[in-house]
Amino acid sequence: MRTFKIALAQIYPRLGDLEANLQKHLEVIEDAVARGADLVVFPELSLTGYVLQDLTYEVAVPLDPTHPILRPLLEASMRADLVVGLVEIDERGRYYTAGLYLSQGRLIHRHRKIYLPTYGMFDEGRDMAPGDQVQAFDTRFGRFGLLICEDFWHISPPYLLWLDGAEVLILTSASPGRGLGIPGKLGSAQWVELVNQAYASLFTVFVVHVNRAGFEDGQNFWGGSTIFDPNGERILQGPYFDEALLLASIDLDQIRRTRIRLPLLRDERPALVIRELQRILNR
Template identity: 65%
Template sequence: MKVSIGLAQFAPRLGSIQANLDHHLRTIEDAAAQGIELLVFPELSLTGYNLQDLVSEVAAHPTPDDPMFGPLLDASRATNIDLVVGFVEEDRRHRFYISQAYLSEGKTLHVHHKVYLPTYTMFDEGRFFAWGDEVRAFETRFGRVGMLICEDFWHASPPYLLWLDGADLLLFASASPGRGLDEQERLGSARWVELVNQAYASMFTNYVVHCNRVGFEGGFNFWGGSTVADPNGEFLVHAPYLDEALVECTIDLNELHRTRSRLPLLRDERTGLMMRELSRILAEQPNGER
């Protein structure tokens, strides 16, 4: 099966729900004209990133009666495009989560809550948001998929869990700001994210789709550079740095068969050993599970 994937790299307006929703709907129309079947937006694409005290004001529910999600669900049905969008979700106990929703044919198939909230250097997410507590793959018309948000894929365990849970397509969304320069005067943060994406693609013999935002917000400069990496760890497409773009890439899911036939890492993974050793490590730690 071949799937046309779109990376909707753009600069959301902080706290401006209607403006961001309008941008999503216009981009969906553009994607439909290009024959895109799966369209991925960045982290917090509907709200902007540096929300702080705006968190409760922009929270939404991924249901048809929500004024933000109703039009998106309608658009997914009308265009037959699966959508991955970033937003703030409020649960029934009034906890707020950095979230990514997968919409298909007018339905919300899955919502992922960001598991790791950075509180180092310039980041302060743990002050405003609750941690997610699940990492699960889910079924789509393109096969089994897993979603992670930014800091989640700086930790090895979430993509590993998705791999074991059957995900062949990993969808990463981020609001990654530019930090540092390497010896070629490239952004250091871009270099590290790209290396991580290629490593996961090759180690897990999966497709890794990463959509990062651009623009300036709250003193942050987001660098874009969205990519799709194939199961061999090679980039199939690379969006421009710093500029808005809708980039298309067609992947061939038959490549999963070809790669895993010659490199059976999934076949040989010893999950029982992993479980036993994790249990031992947790038991030996004085404070138990972190």
């Protein structure tokens, strides 16, 4: 299936309330499926809320398919593939900001957030451990990559996913509004959209960004979810600040057409990059 319909679930999670957020996920999935969605993408920490602090330890979920939070989502993934966000606890009691890709009742891929911001208003490194892996993965639609918020603002993770064959880069975030951009737009929204468009153009892939909405601890999350195509054209734009369920069709064959015109992947030289990185590290 090279053409599929994707739904961007720009929701307002309830801080620390797993049960309420699970119910919201299931309702949104039902609505998206009724509208023909093949894949539903939720934002960063969609099942828990973002400003967790000490709540982190109360809402963490082990990746056990029988867990009462995961089991209903795995069942729902029989109707549409899902990307959901949560706090994962591993077998050694470490906590991660994680994104899960669920399909046909199975966990297909788990990404642990690599870059944990600890500047300005952010202090994620206090409670979370950083992930240490960047891998693309195969879905029933094509090969995808999944990153979480700060991961995308470093060029190396999307670059690695591109080299690993990802045709769609999925970015989930809980990005609060900061600064001033062009008239009528937040600085943070303007910057994120420029970065997403740049990656779509440079890597000739689809870039899907789902940002949450709502308020927590004085922070206003700006929404504004987008999809950019391999030509860098914006094909979907969500509203700022409000909840929304947005749908668009993606034709992965567009990637082939774009890369015939612009063969950047063909001409990339990863061996040169490895050699020069080693030189820099050895200085």
